Every structure is written in structure tokens, then in C-alpha cells.
Amino acid sequence: MAVTLADVAARAGVSAATVSRVLSGNYPVAGATRSRVLRAVDELEYVVNGPASALAAASSDLVGILVNDIADPFFGIIAGAVQSEMNGAEGGPGAGPRKLAVVCNTGGSPGQELTYLTLLQRQRAAAVVLTGGAVEDPEHSAALEGRLRRLAADGTRVVLCGRPPLRTPGERGGRPGKPDGASGEPAGEAVAEAGEPVRVWDTVRAEEPGAEGRRQARTPLERRAVRALLPEQRGGSGEGLGILTVAFDNRGGARALTAHLLALGHRAVGYVAGPPERTTTRHRLEGHRAALAAHSPGLSAGAERLTVHGGGYDRGSGYDGALELLRRAPEVTAVLAANDTVALGVCAALRERGLRVPEDVSVAGFDDLPFSADASPALTTVRLPLYEAGARAGRLALGRQAPPPGGVATVRAELMVRASTAPPRPRTG
Amino acid sequence: MAVTLADVAARAGVSAATVSRVLSGNYPVAGATRSRVLRAVDELEYVVNGPASALAAASSDLVGILVNDIADPFFGIIAGAVQSEMNGAEGGPGAGPRKLAVVCNTGGSPGQELTYLTLLQRQRAAAVVLTGGAVEDPEHSAALEGRLRRLAADGTRVVLCGRPPLRTPGERGGRPGKPDGASGEPAGEAVAEAGEPVRVWDTVRAEEPGAEGRRQARTPLERRAVRALLPEQRGGSGEGLGILTVAFDNRGGARALTAHLLALGHRAVGYVAGPPERTTTRHRLEGHRAALAAHSPGLSAGAERLTVHGGGYDRGSGYDGALELLRRAPEVTAVLAANDTVALGVCAALRERGLRVPEDVSVAGFDDLPFSADASPALTTVRLPLYEAGARAGRLALGRQAPPPGGVATVRAELMVRASTAPPRPRTG
DNA sequence: CTGTTAGCGCATTCAG
DNA sequence: CTGAATGCGCTAACAG
Numbered sequence: 001m002a003v004t005l006a007d008v009a010a011r012a013g014v015s016a017a018t019v020s021r022v023l024s025g026n027y028p029v030a031g032a033t034r035s036r037v038l039r040a041v042d043e044l045e046y047v048v049n050g051p052a053s054a055l056a057a058a059s060s061d062l063v064g065i066l067v068n069d070i071a072d073p074f075f076g077i078i079a080g081a082v083q084s085e086m087n088g089a090e091g092g093p094g095a096g097p098r099k100l101a102v103v104c105n106t107g108g109s110p111g112q113e114l115t116y117l118t119l120l121q122r123q124r125a126a127a128v129v130l131t132g133g134a135v136e137d138p139e140h141s142a143a144l145e146g147r148l149r150r151l152a153a154d155g156t157r158v159v160l161c162g163r164p165p166l167r168t169p170g171e172r173g174g175r176p177g178k179p180d181g182a183s184g185e186p187a188g189e190a191v192a193e194a195g196e197p198v199r200v201w202d203t204v205r206a207e208e209p210g211a212e213g214r215r216q217a218r219t220p221l222e223r224r225a226v227r228a229l230l231p232e233q234r235g236g237s238g239e240g241l242g243i244l245t246v247a248f249d250n251r252g253g254a255r256a257l258t259a260h261l262l263a264l265g266h267r268a269v270g271y272v273a274g275p276p277e278r279t280t281t282r283h284r285l286e287g288h289r290a291a292l293a294a295h296s297p298g299l300s301a302g303a304e305r306l307t308v309h310g311g312g313y314d315r316g317s318g319y320d321g322a323l324e325l326l327r328r329a330p331e332v333t334a335v336l337a338a339n340d341t342v343a344l345g346v347c348a349a350l351r352e353r354g355l356r357v358p359e360d361v362s363v364a365g366f367d368d369l370p371f372s373a374d375a376s377p378a379l380t381t382v383r384l385p386l387y388e389a390g391a392r393a394g395r396l397a398l399g400r401q402a403p404p405p406g407g408v409a410t411v412r413a414e415l416m417v418r419a420s421t422a423p424p425r426p427r428t429g
Numbered sequence: 430m431a432v433t434l435a436d437v438a439a440r441a442g443v444s445a446a447t448v449s450r451v452l453s454g455n456y457p458v459a460g461a462t463r464s465r466v467l468r469a470v471d472e473l474e475y476v477v478n479g480p481a482s483a484l485a486a487a488s489s490d491l492v493g494i495l496v497n498d499i500a501d502p503f504f505g506i507i508a509g510a511v512q513s514e515m516n517g518a519e520g521g522p523g524a525g526p527r528k529l530a531v532v533c534n535t536g537g538s539p540g541q542e543l544t545y546l547t548l549l550q551r552q553r554a555a556a557v558v559l560t561g562g563a564v565e566d567p568e569h570s571a572a573l574e575g576r577l578r579r580l581a582a583d584g585t586r587v588v589l590c591g592r593p594p595l596r597t598p599g600e601r602g603g604r605p606g607k608p609d610g611a612s613g614e615p616a617g618e619a620v621a622e623a624g625e626p627v628r629v630w631d632t633v634r635a636e637e638p639g640a641e642g643r644r645q646a647r648t649p650l651e652r653r654a655v656r657a658l659l660p661e662q663r664g665g666s667g668e669g670l671g672i673l674t675v676a677f678d679n680r681g682g683a684r685a686l687t688a689h690l691l692a693l694g695h696r697a698v699g700y701v702a703g704p705p706e707r708t709t710t711r712h713r714l715e716g717h718r719a720a721l722a723a724h725s726p727g728l729s730a731g732a733e734r735l736t737v738h739g740g741g742y743d744r745g746s747g748y749d750g751a752l753e754l755l756r757r758a759p760e761v762t763a764v765l766a767a768n769d770t771v772a773l774g775v776c777a778a779l780r781e782r783g784l785r786v787p788e789d790v791s792v793a794g795f796d797d798l799p800f801s802a803d804a805s806p807a808l809t810t811v812r813l814p815l816y817e818a819g820a821r822a823g824r825l826a827l828g829r830q831a832p833p834p835g836g837v838a839t840v841r842a843e844l845m846v847r848a849s850t851a852p853p854r855p856r857t858g
Numbered sequence: 859c860t861g862t863t864a865g866c867g868c869a870t871t872c873a874g
Numbered sequence: 875c876t877g878a879a880t881g882c883g884c885t886a887a888c889a890g
Contacts, residue, residue, distance in 0.1 A: 071505025
């Protein structure tokens with residue numbers, strides 16, 4: 001039904017191979033032939049058959065981006081950044097060999113996440129980018145890790161963006177690896193120190209993209225031999241297979257934020273956190289607690305009671321969480337939120353209870369989403385360079401940028417002090 | 430490198446054909462053989478090669494969802510709904526033949542839109558869903574239409590969701606078609622009448638999905654014959670090729686909203702609209718003007734001056750637009766916004782100017798996004814059943830639901846009166 | 859520079 | 875019910 005290469009070849013009076021060559025553009029073709037072919041392509045409105053092409057070349061131009069919530073700007077910004085890198089890649093005329101960057105919405109469900117990875121593996125995706133916090137259930141972690149390793153082993157580039165790196169073999173059962181210094185150290189100071197700033201790398205264009213790590217076994221026989229093995233025998237540990245990570249310094253950011261509140265004089269600081277099983281939630285909470293502990297053991301002890309976990313990172317969770325917090329600890333003079341969206345919900349709840357922000361209660365968010373700056377009052381928050389991180393993840397996924405040392409880049413978080421935080425009101429009476 | 434069907438077959442001691450059959454599940458296989466195969470699949474962690482499968486079967490399991498702004502919940506809700514339909518489809522055990530629903534972010538750019546459609550066509554996507562308003566540039570419309578018709582002709586299901594149907598041949602150069610009664614009639618009444626309510630259809634499961642309209646020419650010879658023709662000779666007009674539409678009653682909704690304001694007593698109603706070239710903007714504006722005209726010619730005449738076009742459907746546009754509006758027409762007692770997000774920006778700007786909502790100025794949005802109900806004040810708006818519309822679009826894209834009569838379903842808009850609108854303050858002096 | 863020749867991995871006849 | 879054979883449309887050697 002659809003037009004094929006052969007049709008174009010016939011119309012241009014050349015062989016199919018020649019057509020293929022002008023379209024891929026990676027092979028010398030005479031100018032005259034070239035334009036003749038191009039014209040035929042145009043006249044016939046020919047569009048390459050992706051599946052056939054992928055089959056023959058053993059590579060596809062699909063890049064999957066997994067997000068936890070497609071309606072959340074946090075992911076929108078990252079995903080958009082990843083996509084923008086795909087386009088900038090090669091702007092050849094005609095049917096430029098652009099990558100098809102697509103986003104898959106897992107809704108935060110581990111099952112969906114796995115399903116999408118399988119689907120992408122089936123499509124032999126060129127790369128997969130997993131964004132946002134991971135769920136920490138051990139069973140799921142193992143399954144996820146397996147899938148990712150298999151993907152990587154099959155030549156799909158895997159990049160994590162905004163989630164911690166995969167645990168290394170030495171840490172089985174423990175916490176995720178922390179290859180840089182941005183993790184759970186004593187943390188006496190308030191400023192976030194990140195492993196590696198967002199440096200501008202020389203864009204290392206691979207001359208033959210996709211030809212680096214793939215196809216370990218070249219001849220058919222070798223391949224068969226490898227395939228006869230069971231998975232355990234095949235893969236090795238999977239380390240060094242090139243699962244890259246662009247991590248956020250959530251701990252450092254939260255620490256800075258809490259330190260800011262403490263410096264203002266707050267002592268009863270509530271925390272409306274995200275769902276407990278997510279890495280992002282845990283890391284931010286750890287940073288918060290670290291700052292409290294650094295200030296005084298007493299504050300640290302009371303932290304548990306002042307923490308409320310919401311069901312998600314949405315406004316509703318913030319609203320509900322704030323009400324619960326006020327019920328549990330009406331004395332709070334400041335509330336930290338899981339993120340900016342949650343913070344807005346917190347503000348709404350506070351206002352409804354007749355409390356002014358920041359006069360009665362200070363509120364702070366996280367992420368510095370676009371709306372935070374012009375909310376009223378403007379939100380004090382922690383800025384994460386979401387776009388830059390996403391762009392970098394995109395470049396790593398394309399192999400257009402050298403991997404960071406150790407495969408992990410931690411991206412700096414920056415405290416943004418705005419109008420929603422102020423010193424606590426002096427006690428009257 | 431990756432495991433293949435043949436490997437599984439070898440390990441299970443059967444032929445490749447048999448493995449293929451147990452995996453597709455659409456062919457009788459002995460129970461014993463079946464389980465043996467399944468075990469081999471499991472042991473080898475076999476994952477079907479999508480490209481190969483797609484090539485052989487001439488069909489893929491990719492479904493593309495195009496959105497204008499991935500960071501906008503409006504699209505998030507619709508896209509999420511479409512995706513949810515993909516999963517519910519067939520929950521077979523093992524590697525269930527789920528569709529890979531994937532969202533592509535055009536950023537509202539016509540060029541990107543076309544690029545993505547080409548990419549999806551290249552992948553031989555099973556279906557494509559275009560969501561949200563279209564850009565009305567004639568050149569782009571023509572190009573877009575061409576692409577869609579070719580997609581449809583190639584067997585890809587095309588569904589429009591939240592945008593008007595493709596113009597019919599009789600209307601070349603004119604407005605998009607309006608097959609139902611919800612368009613630009615005199616509009617004397619305030620209530621939105623939609624073409625067809627969101628009825629619950631009997632879910633018509635096609636026994637052999639994908640086997641309906643495709644493969645018009647069965648034998649190789651027939652196909653060659655067809656392909657030898659030029660596109661113009663090939664496609665026909667493209668009408669009846671099954672480009673389905675789930676349209677929103679933007680006009681009716683806007684009319685109802687403006688009527689509500691007029692009924693409250695407002696006479697100076699400002700409008701912070703979206704970008705002028707988008708269908709959604711135009712339709713909502715038309716509904717607004719229709720309601721003004723229905724009330725009195727005088728109001729209609731002044732409408733132009735009270736309309737400000739923003740650069741997008743985001744908060745910033747609302748903020749800027751409101752400031753511009755106040756500069757141009759400080760007498761406004763009510764402001765309509767392009768959508769809820771814009772409305773929030775409008776509120777922020779008004780507050781900053783010292784105007785209270787709704788005491789000094791009433792504000793209303795559009796769409797009824799989740800945050801609108803618990804904004805402060807709660808936003809008066811027009812509810813569009815985004816999730817239902819997306820779900821329906823998903824079912825249509827899968828061929829799981831009978832197409833609406835005429836290929837177009839218009840979805841009702843419902844006025845939601847909340848706290849952000851009130852009667853205008855009586856003039857003092 | 860260009861044509862010819864083999865597959866890529868799978869679905870699907872057609873025989874058994 | 876199962877196996878062998880064929881071809882989907884394209885790319886990648888390998889000759890010319």
C-alpha cells in the first residue's frame with residue numbers, strides 16, 4: 001500500500017541501494033543521481049519504512065522518556081529539554097534523520113514503568129531516559145534494574161535524570177550509590193555542595209553515532225553462541241554498561257532551605273512531604289533533618305511529629321497535608337513543602353484557616369517551577385536546573401556528550417529566597 | 430545480540446512458527462507445547478523484536494499523541510486518558526499486546542507538528558491523536574491536512590481531540606467544517622447546546638483489531654499497481670478515510686460564560702485571549718462576542734477594544750494581558766481569560782494593582798482544570814470533560830468504539846459558577 | 859560512484 | 875496441531 005524504496009528507485013531509474021544511500025546521506029552519491037532520486041521521493045511522497053529500516057540496520061530512532069506525571073510541569077520541562085536535544089542533532093534537508101523523542105507517562109506506577117520499558121525494549125529504542133524520583137520498593141527495584149541492564153546490554157542507552165544512580169553491586173540491599181560528596185554526610189554547613197557543577201562540555205560528536213558500544217559480537221556465529229547462554233551467564237554484572245545518571249542534589253537543597261528557615265528564627269518547622277516510598281521524598285527529608293540536627297538535637301527529635309506525608313506531589317496533597325499538620329501541630333511557624341505545587345496547596349489551606357503567608361506562617365517549596373516566582377506571595381524555594389539537566393540527559397542519551405566521570409553527574413540546587421518566608425511573628429503573651 | 434524467536438524455538442524444541450503462534454495467541458497450539466515455549470521465553474528473557482514484527486505483519490503497536498504543551502495539565506489530562514485506554518485494551522498474560530502510547534510535544538509549533546507526524550508515519554504508527562487547538566495558517570493547514578490524509582490512507586487511524594474537524598472539500602479556504610449545531614448561529618440563548626452529549630457507547634470490540642480498513646490491495650501485484658500512481662491519482666479526496674474528531678464546544682462554553690457575566694450586571698467585560706492564530710482562541714472569542722451581540726449591539730461594538738491577545742495559554746500571558754487591559758480599559762468590571770491558567774495570571778496582576786477578586790473585578794477561566802476549584806477565590810469557569818474526551822479519542826484510535834455519526838462528536842461544555850465572579854460593585858459617585 | 863546479493867527477525871501461507 | 879518455506883522493506887557488504 002505505502003510507497004517503498006523500490007518504487008522510488010524505479011521512478012528514478014536507479015537501484016534501491018542508491019536511494020537508500022541518498023536518503024541516509026552517509027555515502028557518496030553523484031549530484032545528478034542524487035537530485036533525481038530526491039525528486040522521485042518528493043513526487044511519490046515517499047516516507048521510509050521505519051520498522052524495515054530498523055530491522056535491517058539493527059537500530060531504531062525511537063527515544064523514550066519516562067515521566068511520573070505528565071501533567072506536572074516538573075516533568076514537562078525536563079521532557080521538553082530532552083526533546084529539544086533530539087531536534088538539534090542533525091538538521092539535514094528532506095527527511096532529516098531526527099530521533100523520535102516520545103514521552104511515556106507512568107503515573108508513578110512501578111508496574112507501568114516496567115511495562116513501558118518492555119514496550120520500548122521491544123521497539124529496540126535507541127535510548128531511554130527515566131526522569132524523576134524512583135519508587136524504593138525492593139522487589140520493584142530489582143525488576144527495574146534487570147530491565148535497565150538488559151536494555152543497556154542490547155545497545156539501548158539508558159539515562160536516569162532526577163533520580164539517584166543504580167546501586168552498585170557492593171551495596172546490594174542498601175541505599176543507592178552515592179559516588180559524589182553530596183549525600184548524607186554530617187552536613188554542618190547550609191550551602192549545598194554538588195558533585196559537579198553543570199559545566200559546559202565540548203560537544204563530542206561521535207563520528208558514527210551508535211557505533212560505539214553496540215554489536216559486541218559481529219559474526220552470526222558469534223551471536224548465536226552468545227544467545228544460547230542463559231541471561232545470568234550472558235550479561236555479567238551489568239556494571240560499566242553505561243547507565244548514566246544526572247542526579248539532583250535534593251539533600252543539599254533541602255538542607256539549605258531548612259537552614260534558611262532556622263536562620264530566620266523559626267524553631268517549629270513543619271514538613272508536608274511527598275509519598276514516603278519515593279527517593280525524592282526521602283532525600284529531601286534527609287536534608288531537612290540533617291539541617292535540624294546540625295542546629296540542635298532537640299529540633300531533630302521533634303521532626304517526626306512535624307512531618308506529614310502526602311499522597312503525591314500535587315496541590316491537593318499540599319492542601320490536605322497542611323490541614324493535617326495544623327491539626328497535629330498548630331504551633332508551626334513555617335512549613336516546608338515537598339515541592340512548589342504542594343506549597344501552593346499549603347498556602348491555600350493556611351489562608352483558609354485565616355493564617356497569612358508569611359506574616360503568620362512562612363512557606364517554602366522546591367524545584368522553582370515557573371509559576372513560583374509570580375505566585376502571591378512569591379515562593380521561597382530551591383531552584384533545580386530542570387531544563388539544563390534534561391538537555392544534558394538528552395545529549396547523553398544521544399551519545400553527543402562525553403559521560404561524566406563515574407557515570408554520575410550531580411546537579412547543583414540553589415536556594416531562592418523570596419517573599420513567602422519571613423521571620424516568625426514575635427510571640428504575644 | 431538480542432535473543433530471537435529462533436533461539437526460543439531451539440530451546441523449546443519447536444519451530445519458530447510455533448513460538449510466534451503462542452506469542453500472538455491467535456492460533457491453536459497444544460497446551461504442552463505452549464507451556465514449554467512460554468518457559469523458554471521466560472528463561473531466555475525473550476522480548477519480541479518490534480521492528481521485525483511490524484515489518485512482517487505490516488502493522489505496529491505505536492500510538493502517537495501530539496500535544497501543544499506537555500507542561501500544561503490540559504494536555505496532560507487528555508493524554509493520560511488516551512493512554513489509559515491503551516492499557517485496558519488487552520490484558521493477556523506474559524507479554525500482553527499492549528499498545529505503546531506515546532506523547533509528542535509540538536510546543537505549539539506547526540513545523541514540529543509536521544515533523545512528528547512524519548516520524549510517526551515512518552514508524553507506521555497504528556494511530557495518531559492530535560490534541561488541542563490547531564494553528565490556522567492556511568499554508569500549514571494544507572500541509573497538515575495532506576499529512577493526515579496520507580497517514581489515514583496508509584492505515585493509520587487519525588483522531589482529532591479538542592480541535593475542529595478537518596474542513597470538508599466544499600469549504601476550501603473557508604472556515605473549518607461545523608457538522609453540528611454548536612457553531613456560529615445567531616445564538617440568542619445563553620446555554621450551550623452541544624451537538625452530541627458524551628453518551629456511553631456500547632464498546633464495540635472489533636474481533637480482529639486492525640483488520641478493518643487496512644490493506645485495500647491484497648496481492649503484491651495490486652499493490653505495485655497502486656504505488657505506480659502519483660499521490661494525486663492515488664488517494665482520492667481523502668474524505669471518508671476515517672479521520673475522526675472529538676471536538677469541544679468552545680463557542681457554546683464561552684457564550685454561556687459571557688451570558689453569566691452579563692446576567693450579573695457586568696457591562697464592561699474584558700477578554701484576555703490566547704494567541705490569535707489558534708482555533709481555540711477564535712472559537713472562544715466568537716462565543717463571547719455572540720453573547721455580547723445577543724445582549725445589545727453597543728456591547729458588541731466595544732468588544733474589540735476590550736480584547737487583549739496573549740502570546741500563549743500560560744500564566745505569564747494572563748499576567749501581562751491583564752496589565753495591558755487595565756491600561757487600555759481601566760473601567761472593566763470583569764475579565765474573561767483564555768483558560769484557567771491565564772485566569773490565575775490575571776488574578777495575580779489584578780491583586781498587584783490593588784484590585785480584589787471578585788469584589789472589584791470578576792474573573793473567569795475556561796477548562797476547569799483541577800486547580801481551579803481550590804484556587805482562592807475558586808474560579809468560575811467552563812468545564813470541559815477532558816478526561817472523557819481523551820478516553821473516547823483513545824477508543825476511537827483503537828477502533829474499539831463505533832465512530833460518531835459524521836465522524837465528529839462534539840463534547841458539551843458546562844458552566845461552573847464559583848467564587849471569582851460576582852455582581853459589579855455599585856458605582857460610587 | 860553504482861548495482862547485486864544477502865540477510866535482519868518475524869508472520870504467514872501451505873503442506874503435512 | 876506443527877514445520878518448512880516465503881517475503882515484508884530496507885541496509886550493508888561486496889563486486890564492479
